[in-house]
Amino acid sequence: MNNTLSTSLGKSTSSKTIRLPDFSGPHLAKRYASERRFRILGISSVGAAGIILLILLSSIVSKGYSAFWLHKVELNITFSSEVLNPDGGAVEEVKLKEANYLALIHNALKQKFPAAIGNRCKIRMLYGIISPKADLVLRNMVLSNPSLVGTTKTVSLKLSDDLDNLSKGFINRDLPESDRRVKDLQIDWYDQLKSEGHIHSVFNTDFFTTGDSRDPEEAGIYSALIGSILTLTITLLISFPVGVMAAVYLEEFAPNNRFIDFIEVNINNLAAVPSIVFGLLGLAVFLNFFGLPRSAPLVGGLVLALMTLPTIIIAARSALKAVSPSIREAALGLGASPLQVVTHHVLPMAMPGILTGTIIGMAQALGETAPLLMIGMVAFIVDIPQTFTDPATVMSIQVYIWADSPERAFVERTSAGIMVLLSFLVLMNAVAILLRKRFERRC
Amino acid sequence: MHTFIVVIGLIGFATLGYTIGRARAIITAGGVVKDLNSIPSYYGYYTAIWIGIPSLVMLIVWLIVEPHVIDGVVMSNLPINITQNLSTSEYGLLLNDIHNAANGSLFSKMNDRVIATAAKQLNSLRQTSFMLMLIAVFCVGISGLRFARNRISPDMRARNIVEKVINFILIISSLIAILTTMGIVVSLIFESVIFFSKIPLHEFLFGLNWSPQIAIHTEQVGSSGAFGAVPLFAGTLLITFIAMLVAVPIGLMSAIYMAEYAKARFRAFAKPMLEVLAGIPTVVYGFFAATTVAPAFRIAGQKSIGLDVSSESALAAGVVMGIMIIPFVSSLSDDVIKAVPQSLRDGSYGLGATKSETIRLVVMPAALPGIVGALLLAVSRAIGETMIVVMAAGLTSNLTVNPFEAVTTVTVQIVTLLVGDQEFDSPKTLSAFALGMVLFLITLALNVLALRVVRKYREHYE
Numbered sequence: 001m002n003n004t005l006s007t008s009l010g011k012s013t014s015s016k017t018i019r020l021p022d023f024s025g026p027h028l029a030k031r032y033a034s035e036r037r038f039r040i041l042g043i044s045s046v047g048a049a050g051i052i053l054l055i056l057l058s059s060i061v062s063k064g065y066s067a068f069w070l071h072k073v074e075l076n077i078t079f080s081s082e083v084l085n086p087d088g089g090a091v092e093e094v095k096l097k098e099a100n101y102l103a104l105i106h107n108a109l110k111q112k113f114p115a116a117i118g119n120r121c122k123i124r125m126l127y128g129i130i131s132p133k134a135d136l137v138l139r140n141m142v143l144s145n146p147s148l149v150g151t152t153k154t155v156s157l158k159l160s161d162d163l164d165n166l167s168k169g170f171i172n173r174d175l176p177e178s179d180r181r182v183k184d185l186q187i188d189w190y191d192q193l194k195s196e197g198h199i200h201s202v203f204n205t206d207f208f209t210t211g212d213s214r215d216p217e218e219a220g221i222y223s224a225l226i227g228s229i230l231t232l233t234i235t236l237l238i239s240f241p242v243g244v245m246a247a248v249y250l251e252e253f254a255p256n257n258r259f260i261d262f263i264e265v266n267i268n269n270l271a272a273v274p275s276i277v278f279g280l281l282g283l284a285v286f287l288n289f290f291g292l293p294r295s296a297p298l299v300g301g302l303v304l305a306l307m308t309l310p311t312i313i314i315a316a317r318s319a320l321k322a323v324s325p326s327i328r329e330a331a332l333g334l335g336a337s338p339l340q341v342v343t344h345h346v347l348p349m350a351m352p353g354i355l356t357g358t359i360i361g362m363a364q365a366l367g368e369t370a371p372l373l374m375i376g377m378v379a380f381i382v383d384i385p386q387t388f389t390d391p392a393t394v395m396s397i398q399v400y401i402w403a404d405s406p407e408r409a410f411v412e413r414t415s416a417g418i419m420v421l422l423s424f425l426v427l428m429n430a431v432a433i434l435l436r437k438r439f440e441r442r443c
Numbered sequence: 444m445h446t447f448i449v450v451i452g453l454i455g456f457a458t459l460g461y462t463i464g465r466a467r468a469i470i471t472a473g474g475v476v477k478d479l480n481s482i483p484s485y486y487g488y489y490t491a492i493w494i495g496i497p498s499l500v501m502l503i504v505w506l507i508v509e510p511h512v513i514d515g516v517v518m519s520n521l522p523i524n525i526t527q528n529l530s531t532s533e534y535g536l537l538l539n540d541i542h543n544a545a546n547g548s549l550f551s552k553m554n555d556r557v558i559a560t561a562a563k564q565l566n567s568l569r570q571t572s573f574m575l576m577l578i579a580v581f582c583v584g585i586s587g588l589r590f591a592r593n594r595i596s597p598d599m600r601a602r603n604i605v606e607k608v609i610n611f612i613l614i615i616s617s618l619i620a621i622l623t624t625m626g627i628v629v630s631l632i633f634e635s636v637i638f639f640s641k642i643p644l645h646e647f648l649f650g651l652n653w654s655p656q657i658a659i660h661t662e663q664v665g666s667s668g669a670f671g672a673v674p675l676f677a678g679t680l681l682i683t684f685i686a687m688l689v690a691v692p693i694g695l696m697s698a699i700y701m702a703e704y705a706k707a708r709f710r711a712f713a714k715p716m717l718e719v720l721a722g723i724p725t726v727v728y729g730f731f732a733a734t735t736v737a738p739a740f741r742i743a744g745q746k747s748i749g750l751d752v753s754s755e756s757a758l759a760a761g762v763v764m765g766i767m768i769i770p771f772v773s774s775l776s777d778d779v780i781k782a783v784p785q786s787l788r789d790g791s792y793g794l795g796a797t798k799s800e801t802i803r804l805v806v807m808p809a810a811l812p813g814i815v816g817a818l819l820l821a822v823s824r825a826i827g828e829t830m831i832v833v834m835a836a837g838l839t840s841n842l843t844v845n846p847f848e849a850v851t852t853v854t855v856q857i858v859t860l861l862v863g864d865q866e867f868d869s870p871k872t873l874s875a876f877a878l879g880m881v882l883f884l885i886t887l888a889l890n891v892l893a894l895r896v897v898r899k900y901r902e903h904y905e
Contacts, residue, residue, distance in 0.1 A: 031797055038799035042700030045693040046713050049773075052766050053720050059735045060727070245616035253613065267620045272820065272890040273883065274827025276854055277627060280879040283861065284630030291510075306623045313620070339606045367724025370829035370854070374861055388447065396726045403730045403834060411734065418727050425722060 060422075064415025067207060070217055071167040072156040073130070074198045075108045077138065079148045083107070091146055101135035101142075105157065113189055125186050131158040133218045159199070161216040161409035166190060167199060170408060181408075207416065211382045212398065216409030219402070221417050223384045227297055227377075227392035228366060228424075230385060234301020235308060235365050240358055242305075243312030244347075247354075250313070251320040252342050271310035278307045279374025287375060294376035295391040303371050308361035315357020319350040352439035359432040363425050369396040395421045445573060446506065449580065453502070456581070457495040460588050464490025464595060472597045481602035489601045492608055493591035498584040505576045513568045514538060517561050541565055631883060634876035641870045642670045647877060649673060653840035653851075655860060655871045670874050672881070674840035678757065678850030682832060683825040685761025685846055686768055690821060693765075694772025695814070701773070702780040703802055721770035729834030732763035737835055744847065753837070755849035760835040764825055772821050779813030779897075780806060816897035823889035827882060829854040853878050 084099040085091055109116075109126050116122040134157040141155070142148050158164075162181045165171050167190070177184050193199050211223030246267075254260045282303035286292045292299050323346050331341040372378070377393050378401060385392035393401070399421060402414040461484075468486035472478040479486070518538065537558075544562035595601075639647070650671015697717070701710055737759035744752035752758070783806050791801040807814075837849030838859055860875040 031800070035797045035799045038802070039700075039704060042696050042704055045696035046700055046705075048693055049697055049720060049769055050713070050716055052769075053716060055735075056723070056727075056731050056766075059731060063734070242616045242619055245613050246619065249610075249613035249617045253610065254617070263617055263621060266624050268894065269887060269890055270620055270623060272823060272886065273627070274823075274829070274854070274886055276827065276829045276857055277631075277879055277883050277886075280857070280861075280876060281623070281627045281630055284634060284876070285626050289630075306619075309620065309623070337602065337606060339609060363722065367722075367726070369724065369726040370833075370858070373833075373858055376862075378862055396724055399726050399730065400830070400834070403726075403733065414730060418730065421724065422727070425724070429722060 060415045060418050064412055064419050066168050067412040067416035068204050069201050070204045071159045071164050071199055071201050073159055073193055074154050074156050075105070075112065076152055077104050077108050077155045078152045079104065079142060079150060081150045084142065084149050091149055093143070096142055096146060101138040104138055105130055105134055122185060125183055126189070128160055129163050129186060129189060131160050131215060131217045133213070133215055134158055158217050161407060163190060164217055165408055211384060212380055212401070213382065216407050216413055219413055221395065221398060221420055223381050224393050224395045224398035226384050227381065228394040230297035230388055230392060231300040231304065231394055232362060232365060234298055234388060235304040236362060238302065238305035239308045239312055239361065243309050244316050244354060247313045247316030247320060248342055248347070251317050252346070253338065267310050267313055271314065275307060275368055276370040276374065278303050279371030282371060282375045293389050295379045296389045297385065297392045298388040299375050300372050300377050300394065303375060304365040304368060307368065307371065308365050311361040311364065312358050315360070316354045319353025319357065320346060322353060323349045352435050356432045356435045359428050363428040366424060366428070367396055367421065369400055372397055449502065449577065453495065453498055453580070453584065456584050457491040460490040460494040461487035463588065464591060467592055467595050471595055479597050480600050485601040485605050486595050488605045490588060490591040492605065493587040494584045497587045498580045501583045502580050505579065509572050513565065513572060516568060517541060517565050520564060521557065521561060627883065631876055631880040634873050635880045638870055638873035638877045646670060647672055651842060655874055668870065670870065672878065674842040675851060675853045675856055675878070677842055679826055679852040681757050681844060681846065681850055682761040682764060682836065682852055683822060685758060686764035686825045687822060689762050689765025690768035690772050691818060694769045695776055698773040698776035698780060699802060702777050703798065717770040717773055725767065725828060725830040728763050728767050729830040732759050732831055732835035736763050750847060752847045753849040755835065755837040756847050757836065757850045758846040760832050761846065763835065764828055764831050767828070767831065768821050768825055771824060772817060775817035775820065776814050779810045779817060782813065783809045812896050812899060816893040819889050819893035819896070823886040827854065827886050829858060833858050853882050
């Protein structure tokens with residue numbers, strides 16, 4: 001074969017001058033080398049994307065994993081009736097609600113480290129060991145069991161965020177004292193407590209059950225999670241029906257005219273409008289024109305619904321397009337009306353595809369931040385929102401708020417919040433992939 | 444929340460109406476279903492529509508009108524000496540105080556007796572109004588039910604009526620996209636026009652100085668406020684340029700590799716990986732840029748070449764934004780490359796070209812318009828991206844092309860101007876809408892251009 005080729009080539013060169021491929025060794029080697037280089041360039045850019053993803057995820061996990069536990073200290077708390085019931089008389093609930101529980105902690109600390117008494121600076125450092133919200137734990141204990149008054153009990157209380165960082169090893173003891181947030185004296189006290197076995201680490205359940213707080217050790221993601229759920233409920237309730245109905249109309253019923261073309265161009269453009277512009281729309285129309293409440297999941301849900309609408313319409317249209325025309329023709333042939341064809345046959349068959357698109361749209365909405373900043377959802381929310389008009393925040397904004405806080409302990413809270421957010425996204429996408437797989441198998 | 448329960452109640456009522464209408468149709472036909480014009484369930488839907496739609500309209504109208512009426516009543520009942528000489532803003536403040544007191548807010552002026560009584564009145568009015576609304580909505584529903592029930596007869600073309608209504612609802616749904624666009628355009632234009640009546644257009648577009656802070660006290664330094672947006676445009680372009688420098692080579696090369704070289708098993712692993720990169724929320728990228736990338740660049744700049752890299756450098760924000768756009772570029776270019784007909788490649792192979800030569804000299808030129816379109820879309824995405832720059836870029840304007848310095852962008856300024864308390868008559872707040880207008884127009888132009896380029900290219904091969 002090779003021989004015949006070369007002879008035929010040889011013949012043609014003799015008759016005419018044609019540029020021949022250069023099959024000489026060095027030239028071919030050069031071409032193959034450039035082929036190899038190109039290939040390596042390609043695989044290394046895929047690799048670069050992978051490495052970047054790994055760095056991103058590992059930097060978040062390595063910063064955030066420590067937020068899932070915290071350290072508590074055991075203290076002998078004397079529930080003295082002088083503090084809880086200063087004017088004597090019967091122990092009433094009203095009195096117990098308003099008593100000074102912080103004083104109990106301070107007394108216990110003073111009892112443990114008498115050396116600090118008398119020096120205001122040292123006393124303040126001593127009080128700084130315990131989380132400033134720890135008194136609420138004692139309050140709840142006493143309120144649920146008033147017979148505690150007058151007794152002494154060992155109670156586990158949260159360390160303050162600085163001391164918690166110390167026990168997690170994030171504070172460099174070799175730095176000069178003035179550069180450290182934890183002072184030498186506090187380190188001595190901590191070491192003493194530690195050596196006596198009073199300090200132990202526990203799983204940070206509060207992170208999943210409480211709202212935001214100015215104190216990192218008390219801050220939790222629960223209120224933001226509920227805010228996200230409320231917001232996405234509104235988004236889903238609006239964008240899913242409207243999106244599917246719009247897609248059905250455009251795909252199945254719309255006449256072929258310029259107005260419909262205009263609608264389609266509009267939808268495609270909306271899909272590419274920056275999300276912050278939707279925030280401006282929400283601010284100008286929903287808040288200023290309609291006077292809806294600021295920071296409410298209702299408004300957030302509306303804005304996100306308008307944002308995800310194009311995604312859902314585009315996904316639903318391609319799912320409807322994928323249903324084979326023979327189904328429609330068969331149904332029409334049996335006497336179904338056009339609407340019956342769609343609702344009885346086409347929509348059920350396209351549903352998995354539509355749902356996949358919807359879930360992907362919802363996942364986008366869950367991670368969206370910028371438009372919600374515009375409508376005031378960047379708020380300090382301690383209480384768990386109950387209704388669609390309560391002030392609320394969402395997980396992505398909670399992450400943004402924590403990322404803005406200077407305390408070291410908020411960095412790990414931010415990363416932990418991101419981990420929670422990402423796990424919800426993974427969950428939603430897993431459901432979408434599962435649906436897609438089932439759909440593929442059926443067709 | 445009350446409204447939510449009312450809506451659920453209405454849905455229940457409509458469902459009840461469905462069964463009533465259906466049963467009624469069968470009764471009127473004397474139990475012979477085939478005598479009916481439509482299937483019995485269409486008579487049910489007909490009844491449900493007559494209950495649901497009028498009462499829903501009633502509910503919405505009530506909810507829109509109610510607060511205005513109640514506020515008016517409460518304010519008119521206040522002692523005249525209080526309401527007499529109030530300006531509109533004072534009036535609003537007083538109303539706000541009453542609302543706060545009525546909602547039991549912590550910071551309300553509960554001790555003020557006038558406000559307390561007004562708040563009490565407001566609350567009682569709200570309760571009465573809610574009861575009235577319940578009655579009104581359900582009365583409308585019941586009359587709808589009676590009307591529909593009386594109309595039902597075997598000859599009524601229930602299916603045609605129901606389908607007409609549903610068709611109407613479908614059309615309304617598809618109009619929402621247009622309404623949204625109109626809402627965006629109108630609200631941006633409306634606020635921008637007020638802004639440009641205070642600050643001339645040429646000063647905004649060509650001014651070199653941006654400092655929107657307008658002092659409350661006149662004696663404060665820099666109280667004038669300057670609205671020259673050129674530094675913002677320059678900052679946006681700088682960061683976008685850096686982002687494209689990162690995203691284009693990596694995104695394009697990985698698209699080429701995935702489309703031309705990768706085996707199915709590699710694709711099955713690499714494609715989801717890029718999708719994960721695309722699915723990460725931008726706030727996470729922002730955090731990554733601010734806490735990992737920016738410090739790393741700063742330390743690297745100091746230790747290796749003694750360069751002073753700002754901790755909010757355009758470089759860090761741009762690089763991370765580029766990372767965010769990689770999957771966008773690669774998936775769009777992947778589609779474009781795959782759309783190039785196989786015959787072109789086969790022809791090139793037949794002439795003895797290697798694979799990379801085929802890609803560079805045949806596939807790429809054929810795919811070029813599509814790739815240009817994809818890159819335009821990527822640029823528009825980078826310009827409109829907000830969270831990364833809000834968290835990692837600077838806040839103060841700086842007209843420079845040095846990527847190691849902090850610059851600010853259009854989106855950062857929109858966020859900083861509008862987060863927190865706002866007054867809607869100050870140019871400071873309004874300038875955010877003017878910036879939004881610019882942003883909207885530029886991204887719109889890029890998208891239209893990109894779609895046109897892509898469409899032209901598609902027609903070429905199909």
